[in-house]
Amino acid sequence: MTRDKAKRKNGRKHIVGVLDIGTSKVACLIAAVEPGGVGPDGGGIRILGLGHQRAEGVKGGVIIDLDRAEQAARAAVAQAERMAGVELAEVHVSVSCxxxxSHNFSAKADVTSGLVSEVDLDRLLAAGQxxxxxxxxxxVHLNEVALRLDGAPGSRDPRGMAAxxxxxxxxxxxxxEAPxxxxxxxxxxxxxxxxxxVPAPLASALAATSEDERxxxxxxxxxxxGATSLAMFxxxxxLYACSAPFGGAQITFDIARALHTPLAEAERIKALYGTVVCAPSDEHDVFSYPGAGEEHDVTHQMTKAELAEVVRPRVRTIVDHIRQRLDACELTAYAGRCVVLTGGTSALTGLADYVAAELGxxxxxxxxxxxxxxxxALSGAAFSTVVGLLLADRSEHAGRRVLGGSNAGAGSYLKRVGSWLREGF
Incomplete structure (x- = not known):
């Protein structure tokens, strides 16, 4: 039985493939999407196939070995294709490297015909790019924040309107460019x-946050x-995105060095016993682990409280970086106080409480x-990005209508965005 090409129609549905090449894993999903598109709650999507492989040739979200990265990606895609019974021709790709x-700027153009047309939007596209x-x-991505026709607020789609x-x-x-x-x-x-x-911060945010929150x-x-990213809505x-090349892998390395244990064992210890905020019982909660290069029957012991002293400095470094990015971003006030934590490292015990205390x-x-x-198995926070790629297929989020323009000054831009957001409420 030959497989159907994914670009063909499957009844009234169409097939979408997404690929997330991360530092620790490569994930591929193939889904059938209803003709009406993806709903805000993920409705209209049905997963047909999935592939999940350990990442190779990637460090901090950046490809460092093309051959090894290709082999891992091929294996994940092939696994998803076999399950779905289709052959992909194209995929939506997450970008964290x-x-x-983020760039926030303004664009304007005269409407020569008196009616806004696709040509007017294309002119803005070329200038913005x-x-x-x-x-x-x-x-990588460009989306509209606010629109005005002759100085007055306009609709999200101005085509055909007089101005x-x-x-x-x-x-x-x-x-x-190079990464x-x-x-x-x-x-x-x-x-x-x-x-x-699709920027990885955008994909993760779409998967982990609700429409009301956004x-x-x-x-x-x-x-x-291997990467920590932020997205604001x-x-x-x-409104804003950024990414830094460090994450939970550095915590694993710290554990491996401090305990002198293999990386695989350090990852297991982090997942089972790692914590940021200690309880009194952690002083007496003991676990065993093997040392690197030692006989299998030789083990060492450590308490969860002692492990927390290894984990906490790296977590503090990551959270300090997040706080610095939030303090430096002038749009932080418009994104409200609510913070949603996702990604594989978010499962670390006590991390949410620690971040809440540090950020207030x-x-x-x-x-x-x-x-x-x-x-x-793929519903955990570690898979937010790849699931979010499916949700980003919605045009209003993915920025398919790519628009751009020239810089009109950051001060005036922020003033207008703040005024527009207040009017929106």
């Missing part, structure tokens, strides 16, 4: 075309194995929202 940077792609940077001038406040995410090129090279070497590139204002923090608009904000831990056909 290349020092992801030229503005962002400077100094070795590539555009003399169209003005847009925009948010873009860019990445360094992004290497990521896409791995995808191409798997005989796949990148259907779109409308009222939320900051999503994804702490993965207000009024359901994507309410924090909750969240995994990806329920999607039909997603097995429990």
């Amino acid at each position: 290349g020092r992801l940077t 030229s503005y962002v792609e400077q100094g070795g940077r590539s555009l 003399r001038e169209i003005a847009l406040d925009l948010h873009a995410v860019s990445a360094d 992004l090129h290497n990521l896409l090279m791995v995808v191409n070497r798997c005989y796949l075309e990148p259907a779109s590139c 409308r009222l204002g939320v900051t999503a923090i994804d702490i993965g194995a 207000a009024e359901d608009r994507f 904000r309410p924090v909750r831990v969240s995994g990806p929202q329920a999607v039909s056909g997603l097995p429990p």
Whole structure:
């Protein structure tokens, strides 16, 4: 029985493939999407196939060995294709490499015909892409924050409306060209075309936060194995993103060095006994572990409280970086106080309480929202990014209508965005 090409229609549904190449794992999902598209709660999606492999050739979210990364990606895609019974031609790809940077700027153009058309939007697209792609940077994502026709607030889709001038406040995410090129090279070497590139912070946020949270204002923090990322939303608009090349893998390395135990054992210890906030009983809760290079029957012992002293300094470093990014971002106030924590490292015992105390904000831990056909093993916070890639297929989030423009000054931009958000409430 020959497999159907994924680009063909499956009844009235269409097939979507997504690929997340992370530091610790490579995950691929193939889903059937209803003709009406993906709902805000993940409705309209049914998982047909999934592939999950240990990542190779990736460090801090960056490809460092093309051959090894390709082999892991191929294995994950092939596993998903066999389960789904389809052959993918293209995939939506998550991007966490290349020092992801947000750009907030404004664009305006005269409407020569008197009616806003696709041509007017294309002019803004070309100008915006030229503005962002400077100094070795590539555009990954661009979305509209606010729109004005002749100075008055307009609709999200202005095409066909009468106006003399169209003005847009925009948010873009860019990445360094070389790391992004290497990521896409791995995808191409798997005989796949990148259907779109989605910033990993955006994908994780869409999976881990609710539509109400994104409308009222939320900051999503994804702490993965090799990267920590932030995404901010207000009024359901994507406002800010950033990513740093460190995460839970550094905690594992710290445990391995302190205990002189193999990395695999250190990862097991972190998952079973790792904690940030100690309870009195942790002083007496003892676990055993083997030493590196020693006989199998030789074991050592440590209490959970002693392990916490190893874990806490690295966690403090990660949280300090998050706080610095939040303090430096002028849009933080518009995203509200709510913080949602996701990613594999978010499962670390006591991490949410520690982050809440350090940031002075309410924090909750969240995994990806329920999607039909997603097995429990892939429903944890470690898989928020790959599930979020399916949700990012919605055009209003994925930025398919890519718009851009020239810089109108950060001060005036922030003032207008703040005014627009207040009016929205």
